[in-house]
Amino acid sequence: MTGGNVDTRSDEDLLRAHVQGDPDAFAALITRHHTYLWSLACRTSGNPDDAADALQDALLNAHRMAGQFRSDAKVTSWLHRIVVNACLDRIRRNRSRMTVAIPEYDVLPLADGHDQMAAVDLSVSIGRALDELPPDQRAAVIAVDVEGLSVSEAAQRLGIPTGTVKSRCSRGRLRLAQILGHLRVA
Template structure:
């Protein structure tokens, strides 16, 4: 049974994008609604704070809205949207040249596995570790961070990440390797504490 708030669940992402290009005033909103949670997660992890993530996501969606007719169908619509979001984030980071080291809220993904009522001490340790990882992510190169977010946090393959970032697979691999090496150095003090 289809949810009552999804008026056209039978339309694919590509069909919704095509409808938008053809002038359907609600099609793009439906497409965004389908994917907003993942797009928001990518923007938030890449930008490191809510205001900047919201700005980057808004810029990305305006760009996608305006450039929808340029979608060639070489990849999935979701890959195209993710690429636009990542590029908007990287553009904003490059423009601002500001690196923030603010930890993300512990409930960034509202992950029920992250917090349990069974062992508050373990929950606190997990939250501290997540905060330290997020802070360390904020201290590495933006291109490396984008690659790590897509591959290690969003679970995309190297090929998918390369398509979204518009770079060769080897570039994604090297960015991930360099980013992981940098993260290992930044997180080394936690090893001694554990």
């Protein structure tokens, strides 16, 4: 890759070149997928600060573990799994620290459905509800219901059996229905 040109090598070729010592290959690979990986980290972590830290940890791990990549999966699936695992690790670490919740006095009830802000309010409510799910359920629900992956694709990306994805989605959806029950129209 030279002076602003896009590297046209496949993801697998870039990762292989990185392992073989190409100093630009890993950067080209990450540049290609950074937007997706960042949005994944944000959705999984629940806040931009933790997402940034988790993504940095994930990219360092991917850089170091590139030689262990097996070509039985897509590079993007491998990166997805590393990012989700880094986010879940950070969530676990954060939970082990003592925190005190700050009351949210500025939360307004949902606006009228005809109001343009209603969609924003709904999005915020759903985001907050997702934040209340356990990290493993959140990751499964986001993969299947937000990203639109099939159960088998989500299982592959998360590195868990399909039955586990189904049960985590089921429990997560049930919990979301309870949390968001106030949004039901009578």
